[in-house]
Amino acid sequence: MKRSGPLFTLLAGLLLALFMLTLNATTGTRATSYGEESSGRDAAPSASPAPAPSLDTPSPRTPSPRPSPPPDATYAGRTADDTAAVSVSVRDGKAVAYFCDGRDQESWLRGDVEDDRSMRLTGKGGAELEGTLRGNRVSGTVDIRDRTWAFTATKAVKPSGLYRATAEVRGAQIDGGWIVLQNGRQVGILKRDGKPAAAPGIDPATGAVTIDGTGLRARPVVP
Structure with missing residues (x-):
């Protein structure tokens, strides 16, 4: 009866050891060392790298300068x-x-x-x-x-330039055109009811002209 005590203690220790081995084999877990990550879920997610700029991105287009309008x-x-x-x-x-x-x-x-x-x-x-x-x-x-x-x-610098006068004089339709050149020379035609003839001279400073005794004014021509 005195020897059964140590045997019982030894048997209890063996059963406990066997139970622990069986438990470890069943769960498949293992102890981790200090500082070692226990699982992938515990690790902080790494930041995704910023995408590199595309080499195909078109550069902003510089608008073409508009041609300047012709001078008046x-x-x-x-x-x-x-x-x-x-x-x-x-x-x-x-x-x-x-x-x-x-x-x-x-x-x-x-x-x-x-x-x-x-x-x-x-x-x-x-x-x-x-x-x-x-x-x-x-x-x-x-x-x-x-x-x-x-x-x-x-x-042309005034008084040179282009002049025209239209009016009705003594029942006739008058249409006169004059070109005053830079040297002061005048070239013109006066039509009476559509019939052309050399035009009388005008005063380049004022455009005044006398046609069939009637004073008219030739004015600079603009579009």
């Missing part, structure tokens, strides 16, 4: 063969021109001045002026009645 001015000159005069008046991108030989041929032409300073003006009877404004001059050609004249017209 009047140009006057002669044809290359010196048989006629041409004047072109430009305002706000519009143009009006007058071709005149001072005897019996004339034409009024109108149109737009393009961004590249070119112009194509048209008039009655298929008349056409094609020109380009460069600096202080307009150069180009005039086509009237199957004839072509090359011309150059330089910037």
Whole structure:
């Protein structure tokens, strides 16, 4: 009876050890050392790297500068063969021109001045002026009645320029056009009821002109 005490104690210790081994084998857990992460869920999530800027991102486009509008001015000159005069008046991108030989041929032409300073003006009877404004001059050609004249017209300073007068005088319809060149020379045609003739001179300072005893005023032409 005295020996059963130690045996009982030894048997109890063996049973406890066997129970612990069985428990560890069943749960599959293991002790972790100090400082070691116990599971992936306990670790702080790592920050995602910022996406690199795309190399295909287009750079902002710089708007193309708009061409400057043609300056408002009047140009006057002669044809290359010196048989006629041409004047072109430009305002706000519009143009009006007058071709005149001072005897019996004339034409009024109108149109737009393009961004590249070119112009194509048209008039009655298929008349056409094609020109380009460069600096202080307009150069180009005039086509009237199957004839072509090359011309150059330089910037006019008053009183040179382009003038016109229309009125009814003694029952006749008067329509006169004048080109006053830079040297003071005048080239013009006066029509009475559509019949052309050389125009009398005007006072360039005031535009005053006398037609058939009646005083009229020729005014600068603008588009």
